[in-house]
Amino acid sequence: MAELRPADVVAADLCIGCGGCAGAGAMGWDRVGQLKPERPDAIQGEAFARTCPFSPDAVDENAIADARFPAAPVADTRIGRFEAAYVGHVAEGEFRAGGSSGGMVSWVAAELLRRGLVEGVAHVAPADPDADGRFFGYRLSRSVAEVQAGARSRYYPVELSSVLAEIRAVPGRYAIVGVPCFIKAVHLARAAEPVLAERITHTLGLFCGHMKSARLVDSFAWQLEVPIEDVAAVEYRQKNADRPANWYTAHLTLRDGSARWQDWWHLADGDWGAGYFQNPACDYCDDVVAETADIAFGDAWVEPYSSDGRGTNVVIVRDPALAAIVREAIEGERLTLEPVDADFIANTQAAGLRHRREGLSWRLRHYPPRLPLRKRVAPGGGDLPLRRKWVYRVRRWIARASHRLAWMARATGWHAIYLVPARLALKNYQRLAWPKPK
Numbered sequence: 001m002a003e004l005r006p007a008d009v010v011a012a013d014l015c016i017g018c019g020g021c022a023g024a025g026a027m028g029w030d031r032v033g034q035l036k037p038e039r040p041d042a043i044q045g046e047a048f049a050r051t052c053p054f055s056p057d058a059v060d061e062n063a064i065a066d067a068r069f070p071a072a073p074v075a076d077t078r079i080g081r082f083e084a085a086y087v088g089h090v091a092e093g094e095f096r097a098g099g100s101s102g103g104m105v106s107w108v109a110a111e112l113l114r115r116g117l118v119e120g121v122a123h124v125a126p127a128d129p130d131a132d133g134r135f136f137g138y139r140l141s142r143s144v145a146e147v148q149a150g151a152r153s154r155y156y157p158v159e160l161s162s163v164l165a166e167i168r169a170v171p172g173r174y175a176i177v178g179v180p181c182f183i184k185a186v187h188l189a190r191a192a193e194p195v196l197a198e199r200i201t202h203t204l205g206l207f208c209g210h211m212k213s214a215r216l217v218d219s220f221a222w223q224l225e226v227p228i229e230d231v232a233a234v235e236y237r238q239k240n241a242d243r244p245a246n247w248y249t250a251h252l253t254l255r256d257g258s259a260r261w262q263d264w265w266h267l268a269d270g271d272w273g274a275g276y277f278q279n280p281a282c283d284y285c286d287d288v289v290a291e292t293a294d295i296a297f298g299d300a301w302v303e304p305y306s307s308d309g310r311g312t313n314v315v316i317v318r319d320p321a322l323a324a325i326v327r328e329a330i331e332g333e334r335l336t337l338e339p340v341d342a343d344f345i346a347n348t349q350a351a352g353l354r355h356r357r358e359g360l361s362w363r364l365r366h367y368p369p370r371l372p373l374r375k376r377v378a379p380g381g382g383d384l385p386l387r388r389k390w391v392y393r394v395r396r397w398i399a400r401a402s403h404r405l406a407w408m409a410r411a412t413g414w415h416a417i418y419l420v421p422a423r424l425a426l427k428n429y430q431r432l433a434w435p436k437p438k
């Protein structure tokens with residue numbers, strides 16, 4: 001599709017909002033709280049068709065990983081090519097306490113800076129909502145302290161346009177942290193632009209269930225009964241070493257310095273798997289574990305780790321040089337990591353993989369994407385149990401309805417328009433989805 005334009009991807013509900021196609025600052029909010037290119041005709045034609053991660057003409061994750069990790073000893077259909085895989089956490093410093101899980105992302109980013117392997121790390125840190133209406137954004141950190149200050153997971157729309165512009169403008173070597181489709185976008189941009197290929201030397205991937213819209217923060221504010229204008233800072237999962245890691249707490253800091261918080265399971269939309277505010281493009285993604293990243297990180301969502309409130313990572317190392325750095329740090333007792341196999345990692349992401357494999361197969365057949373995407377999963381799912389098909393159907397409905405109802409709730413100021421049906425839908429979804437299949 002040589003004439004593919006960003007507007008076509010947006011119209012097909014397949015724009016993830018990564019900002020790879022936009023000039024710096026040329027991304028803005030759509031009406032449901034997702035970032036979209038403001039001038040969707042800025043790049044078009046062949047260059048865009050090759051670099052958009054949801055373009056039918058972009059190479060897939062297998063092709064990128066085969067080229068980047070040709071000698072990887074293991075190639076697994078669920079978690080990709082890799083050198084080594086681990087479960088554990090950072091032993092040294094405050095990385096674990098400061099991170100969302102075991103602190104490994106911030107540690108690897110810091111180690112790359114400490115060893116002089118990169119001069120900057122592009123990652124996501126709190127932003128000033130007064131400055132550009134965003135609670136979080138990508139920035140380039142150039143010191144360990146800055147990297148640590150940006151730790152923790154932000155389930156919020158972010159985009160790469162300004163950090164890519166800075167990398168183009170300022171010579172140096174850079175690492176980029178991102179969810180799987182963003183890392184894919186970075187590799188596609190590297191393939192198209194020699195300057196990015198030379199300067200972006202390391203990619204750090206986050207496992208990903210799906211991306212949320214900015215409306216999740218509005219919903220927190222509605223449920224905690226504070227005006228969104230009074231919110232100064234957001235934490236999606238406040239850490240508490242005394243409680244299981246998977247008991248998320250949403251936490252808002254207000255402008256007057258006070259705070260409000262609530263456990264996710266008391267929230268109308270507090271079940272990650274139900275898909276509230278999910279970007280529709282995520283329904284057509286088949287990469288859970290950042291298969292194209294040099295190293296990828298997730299949460300160890302299996303016992304005994306999920307009950308350990310201090311947080312535990314699973315880590316997949318795909319690049320041999322990073323594998324050596326990690327091995328050396330384990331030997332030096334700076335990292336507490338145990339080797340694990342592909343089954344162990346896949347098990348920690350069982351729900352995400354089900355949604356992106358059998359669920360994707362079913363969606364490709366029943367709700368084909370509006371552009372002819374090439375996926376690594378074939379349309380099918382006809383033989384799934386009826387209940388599973390309903391789980392996928394209801395998740396899709398929740399994702400779409402949550403965008404529309406929250407838009408109406410925001411426009412009218414009548415929050416019950418969203419909250420009442422959201423609560424009802426969650427009850428019904430949980431009846432259908434639990435217990436989870438083995």
Ligand SMILES: Cc1cc2nc3c(=O)[nH]c(=O)nc-3n(C[C@H](O)[C@H](O)[C@H](O)COP(=O)(O)OP(=O)(O)OC[C@H]3O[C@@H](n4cnc5c(N)ncnc54)[C@H](O)[C@@H]3O)c2cc1C
Pocket residue numbers: 095098099100101102103104105106107109123124125147150151152153154155156158177178179206207208209210211212297298299300301311313349352
């Ligand atoms: C949208 C999203 C969905 C996720 N889904 C899953 C999942 O299904 N399963 C799973 O196991 N893990 C998932 N994760 C990853 C998980 O939340 C942790 O980020 C991961 O385990 C790393 O924890 P850590 O303690 O090592 O990282 P930390 O030391 O806390 O560092 C996190 C790093 O990631 C950066 N960062 C935070 N948010 C973003 C973002 N949106 N985009 C780019 N960089 C960011 C921060 O700036 C920081 O550098 C998801 C993360 C995100 C952002």
